[in-house]
Amino acid sequence: MKIKKRFTSAIAAVFLVSLGSVSINAISAFSPLPQTAQAQTTYCKNRSFTAKALFKVNVRADRSTSSPIVAVLNPGTYQFSTWEEGQSIPDSWTGQPDNKWYKLADGRGWVASAVIAGYPPQGCPINVSVYQDPLKGKGTITQRPGGATSHTGRAQxxxxxxxxxxxxxxxxxxxxxxxxxxxxxxxxxxxxxxxKANFIAIEHVESNGSRVRSGYVHLQRGFISKTGIKIGQQVQAGQLIGYSGNSGWSTNPHLHVEVHIPNANGTFGQTIPFSIQGRY
Ligand SMILES: [Zn+2]
Known part of the structure; x- marks a missing residue:
C-alpha cells in the first residue's frame, strides 16, 4: 500500500499546484486507482510514527474538514503521536474511504490520513500497560525496544x-x-x-498482585536533594521524581526508561513491553 502512494505522488503534486489549492477537499477529484481488496488492519494507537506530506496538506484543529485550519504542512516527513477515528475522506490515491486522522506530535493539530503517505504501526502488543509520559512532552525518542546500541538482552x-x-x-x-x-x-x-548510572526504581503492584518496577536511568547527580525523594515514598503518576542527566553508559544526555520484573536479589531484572501514552 505504501508503494502505491509514492507511485502517484508526482501526479498529485502537479494537480494541486495547478489548482493553487491546499484544500484536501480538492484531492477527492482524483480517479481512484484499481486495487485489490485489503485485509482488515489493526493500527496501534498511542504509538509514535512518521508519515510524509508529499504536497501541502492542512492541519485541522479537530478530526474533520469543517474544523478550522490551524497550520499547513509543507512537503516533508512529520512525527505523529497517535491516530483517532474522525470524518471519513476518500483516500487521495485509492479513493477508498479513510477515517483515520493523525495527531501531530508537536500538538498543533490533526492531519487526515487520506492526504498523507504513511501508516501508524501495526501488530499492537496485547495486554501492554500504558504508562504516563516521564518527560511530559519533552525530548525525542533516540532508541526504541530492540535498539542495537544497548536495548538488547535484559534491556530489550x-x-x-x-x-x-x-x-x-x-x-x-x-x-x-x-x-x-x-x-x-x-x-x-x-x-x-x-x-555508574544514577537512577530511580519505582515499584508497582499489578492487578494480579505481581510486582513490576519502572526504572529511570542516567539521572542528573544531586537529583535526590533537589527533589527530596526518599526510599519508601509513595509517588503519584506525573509527580516530579528527578532530573535527567548523563551518568553511566551514556553517549549523550538522555533518559532511559524501562519496566522490569525485579530479580530475586531486587536488582534490575528482565524488561517487559510497555507503552507510553502519546509517545510510544
Ligand atoms: Zn536505554
Missing amino acids: YAIDFGTPIGTPVYAMRAGTVVKLEDRFADTGGGEANKD
Whole structure:
C-alpha cells in the first residue's frame, strides 16, 4: 500500500499546484486507482510514527474538514503521536474511504490520513500497560525496544529519550520508591561506565498482585536533594521524581526508561513491553 502512494505522488503534486489549492477537499477529484481488496488492519494507537506530506496538506484543529485550519504542512516527513477515528475522506490515491486522522506530535493539530503517505504501526502488543509520559512532552525518542546500541538482552524493551541535562522527570505510574542512586557525575561514557548510572526504581503492584518496577536511568547527580525523594515514598503518576542527566553508559544526555520484573536479589531484572501514552 505504501508503494502505491509514492507511485502517484508526482501526479498529485502537479494537480494541486495547478489548482493553487491546499484544500484536501480538492484531492477527492482524483480517479481512484484499481486495487485489490485489503485485509482488515489493526493500527496501534498511542504509538509514535512518521508519515510524509508529499504536497501541502492542512492541519485541522479537530478530526474533520469543517474544523478550522490551524497550520499547513509543507512537503516533508512529520512525527505523529497517535491516530483517532474522525470524518471519513476518500483516500487521495485509492479513493477508498479513510477515517483515520493523525495527531501531530508537536500538538498543533490533526492531519487526515487520506492526504498523507504513511501508516501508524501495526501488530499492537496485547495486554501492554500504558504508562504516563516521564518527560511530559519533552525530548525525542533516540532508541526504541530492540535498539542495537544497548536495548538488547535484559534491556530489550527499554526506551531512550534524548533530552538536555536537567529536564524534569516524572513518575510514569503511581507506586513506591524502592531504589535510588545519585552519586555519579554526568560525564557520560561507554559500556565501561555501565555501573555508574544514577537512577530511580519505582515499584508497582499489578492487578494480579505481581510486582513490576519502572526504572529511570542516567539521572542528573544531586537529583535526590533537589527533589527530596526518599526510599519508601509513595509517588503519584506525573509527580516530579528527578532530573535527567548523563551518568553511566551514556553517549549523550538522555533518559532511559524501562519496566522490569525485579530479580530475586531486587536488582534490575528482565524488561517487559510497555507503552507510553502519546509517545510510544
Ligand atoms: Zn536505554
